[in-house]
Amino acid sequence: MASHIVTTEWKKNLLFKSDNPNGHTILMDTSQEMRGNGAGASPKALMLSSIAGCSGLDIIMILNKMRVQPDDFHIKIEAELTEEHPKVYKKVHVDYLFYGNDLDEEKVNKAVRLSVEKYCGVMEMFRQFSEVTTQVHIHNK
Template identity: 55%
Template sequence: MTTNTITTVWKEKMQFESDNPSGHKLTLYDASADNGDLQGYGPKALMLSSLAGCTGLDVVSLLTKMRAEVEDFKMVVTGELTDEHPKFYHKVHLVYQFYGSDLQEDKIKKAVNLSVERYCGVMEMFRQFAEVTTEIQMHENE
């Protein structure tokens, strides 16, 4: 069983610095308390980035194995928070956008579906508390 441990340290005001198992650090802050002098990531928005990063890594790995090339790939994740505290994402929509010439739609859809349904652990975690929907968009270059 794999275990991850991180350490998060209060730096100033509403700002923390957190490490991860690779040793890299990032800054977390409360955007509502920012008067222009804080920089970093909001914890809830970072969760959406984690979701995109997890599934994106899966998709790129699978497309490479399938020899399906894309020129560009991005994801747009929208999370809707509940109105009452504790506020959490109860709806999340993830759009996969692929760009290129001669996109192999069948392989791209298969790679995305494998990530969504089988491989992405962050996706599975989100499903425990949110309605998660996905969409695939193909943008063929002319």
């Protein structure tokens, strides 16, 4: 069974530095309104970035196998938090935006569907506590 070890170190005030299994580090902080310094990403926003990263990696790998090469690809996520503590994401919407020349819409949609329904473990984790919706936007030149 695979496991990951992450070590997070308090730096000062509300700033934390965290590593990950491949050796890269990130800074986490909160806004000045919340008495932080805004010197890093917020932990909750990083969770949304994790959906985008996980699904995006899947999609690009699948599209490469299908020999589909978008010129550009963006993932935009909008999420709604609960009002009460602990505040969690109750709704998450993921927009996949593809740009290119004569992109094969069927293949692009299939790649997204495979990531969303089969491969992206982060998205599956989110489905345990949140309503997750997705939409694909293909912009052919």
